[in-house]
Amino acid sequence: MNTGSIRSIRELVITIQFDGDMPALGELLIANSPEKGLLLVDHLITGNNAVCLNVNGDTTLQKNMTVQRTNRGIEIPVGDITIGRVLNALGQPLDGLPIERKADTPYRNIMQLPPRNNSFAAAKYEILETGLKVIDFFTPFLKGRKMGIIGGAGVGKTVLTMELIHNIAKSGQGLSFFTGIGERIREGHELYETLKEDNLLESTCMFFGQMDQNPVQRVLIGLSSVAAAEHMRDVQKKDILFFADNMYRYIQAHNELATILGQIPSEGGYEATIFSDVKILQDRLSSNENGSITSVQTIYVPADDLSDPAVQMIQHELDGTIVLSRKVAEQGIRPSVDLIRTTSSLLSPDVVGERHYNLSVQVQALLQKHESLKNIIAIIGESELSPADRSDFAKAKLLIQYFSQNMFVSELFTNKPGEFSSREETLKGVEKILNTTNVPA
Numbered sequence: 162m163n164t165g166s167i168r169s170i171r172e173l174v175i176t177i178q179f180d181g182d183m184p185a186l187g188e189l190l191i192a193n194s195p196e197k198g199l200l201l202v203d204h205l206i207t208g209n210n211a212v213c214l215n216v217n218g219d220t221t222l223q224k225n226m227t228v229q230r231t232n233r234g235i236e237i238p239v240g241d242i243t244i245g246r247v248l249n250a251l252g253q254p255l256d257g258l259p260i261e262r263k264a265d266t267p268y269r270n271i272m273q274l275p276p277r278n279n280s281f282a283a284a285k286y287e288i289l290e291t292g293l294k295v296i297d298f299f300t301p302f303l304k305g306r307k308m309g310i311i312g313g314a315g316v317g318k319t320v321l322t323m324e325l326i327h328n329i330a331k332s333g334q335g336l337s338f339f340t341g342i343g344e345r346i347r348e349g350h351e352l353y354e355t356l357k358e359d360n361l362l363e364s365t366c367m368f369f370g371q372m373d374q375n376p377v378q379r380v381l382i383g384l385s386s387v388a389a390a391e392h393m394r395d396v397q398k399k400d401i402l403f404f405a406d407n408m409y410r411y412i413q414a415h416n417e418l419a420t421i422l423g424q425i426p427s428e429g430g431y432e433a434t435i436f437s438d439v440k441i442l443q444d445r446l447s448s449n450e451n452g453s454i455t456s457v458q459t460i461y462v463p464a465d466d467l468s469d470p471a472v473q474m475i476q477h478e479l480d481g482t483i484v485l486s487r488k489v490a491e492q493g494i495r496p497s498v499d500l501i502r503t504t505s506s507l508l509s510p511d512v513v514g515e516r517h518y519n520l521s522v523q524v525q526a527l528l529q530k531h532e533s534l535k536n537i538i539a540i541i542g543e544s545e546l547s548p549a550d551r552s553d554f555a556k557a558k559l560l561i562q563y564f565s566q567n568m569f570v571s572e573l574f575t576n577k578p579g580e581f582s583s584r585e586e587t588l589k590g591v592e593k594i595l596n597t598t599n600v601p602a
């Protein structure tokens with residue numbers, strides 16, 4: 162017999178008893194309810210019971226209803242059919258257009274193991290230009306690597322992500338995936354409209370499981386979009402850019418599921434399995450002999466506290482993090498990057514070359530000096546500084562201003578045209594400031 166029967170319903174957790182063979186973990190079951198709800202097997206317990214998640218929040222389920230096995234996991238259409246489209250975690254369209262499945266449309270199970278040869282990460286360094294001075298200078302964007310955009314509420318994480326997608330699509334540097342996890346619904350719509358206006362839909366695939374979705378969908382969206390990206394990497398042998406907004410919400414959704422599944426939280430209120438869940442997703446976002454996945458992940462920081470365990474967990478996986486700060490935003494600097502706390506392990510002479518590296522060392526020294534002089538000035542005033550200190554302080558201020566930049570995606574609300582600066586122009590601009598003599602204080 163390939164059917165089971167619903168024994169209990171508690172929130173999104175449905176327990177189903179089977180007479181014969183037990184379903185596999187990750188298998189989809191279909192309830193014989195009016196909504197024909199999909200149930201995802203989470204784990205098995207004694208008494209031939211499978212504990213399942215109510216994927217679409219089917220409210221018509223009742224005790225003793227029968228449930229049909231499918232012998233399959235969640236499989237979504239992948240490949241060219243996803244290009245320029247907006248899909249949900251089950252691969253269904255959210256853009257109002259039909260998905261035209263052909264006989265040869267490939268499908269992929271969204272649950273996959275990471276590539277075995279994970280150390281493949283590009284042996285040669287290939288810098289992707291973002292056109293954003295502050296990123297190209299402080300956290301160079303490298304093919305196959307991971308970058309984080311981290312900050313509290315409303316500091317500009319989403320706007321910066323959109324700008325990166327825009328600039329990369331425009332410069333034709335690859336196929337981008339955008340994954341909206343647990344964020345505002347309208348943001349997906351805005352991205353879609355912007356890309357459409359600029360004729361950039363052809364280089365973007367979008368997956369959304371936003372804050373209106375239940376935690377099952379918000380977890381699955383991460384897996385679905387990665388699966389679609391993996392297909393492009395492995396079958397079409399493409400280089401992929403993978404943007405996720407917001408990775409913190411992925412952890413939060415897992416955490417909500419753990420709570421309703423009755424798992425016991427450990428450190429910092431997170432369940433023990435969260436570490437492996439995050440690790441598997443991160444490891445799937447990697448490169449292999451077929452192609453590369455370069456990722457940019459935004460990380461919301463609750464209460465502006467960078468020491469939150471979830472924030473640390475994601476940060477650990479990244480090659481560089483751009484820290485956005487409220488204080489900087491309040492000074493009207495965009496993107497509101499905290500230049501001192503922003504770090505990248507890729508800012509080394511091997512990767513960016515001697516010239517760029519030496520400039521970055523000088524710039525960081527000036528910024529550090531600016532930081533400590535600020536405290537002194539607060540006490541004794543700027544006029545008491547030595548001429549050399551005053552000049553350095555003024556140069557640092559010029560640099561901070563220099564890294565502020567108008568964006569294309571915010572043209573509508575700033576009324577200022579977006580700016581693109583090549584890495585060469587950025588380096589020249591920095592050199593010019595460093596070499597100025599007689600900087601007006």
Ligand SMILES: Nc1ncnc2c1ncn2[C@@H]1O[C@H](COP(=O)(O)OP(=O)(O)OP(=O)(O)O)[C@@H](O)[C@H]1O
Pocket residue numbers: 312313314315316317318319320321344461495496568571574575
């Ligand atoms: N580059 C920019 N130029 C002008 N305004 C900006 C820029 N970046 C952000 N803003 C302003 O800040 C607001 C918040 O930005 P954004 O939505 O990107 O923040 P967020 O960090 O994603 O916030 P949340 O944590 O709530 O998702 C924007 O709606 C916009 O008004």
Ligand SMILES: [Mg+2]
Pocket residue numbers: 318319320344406
């Ligand atoms: Mg946001």
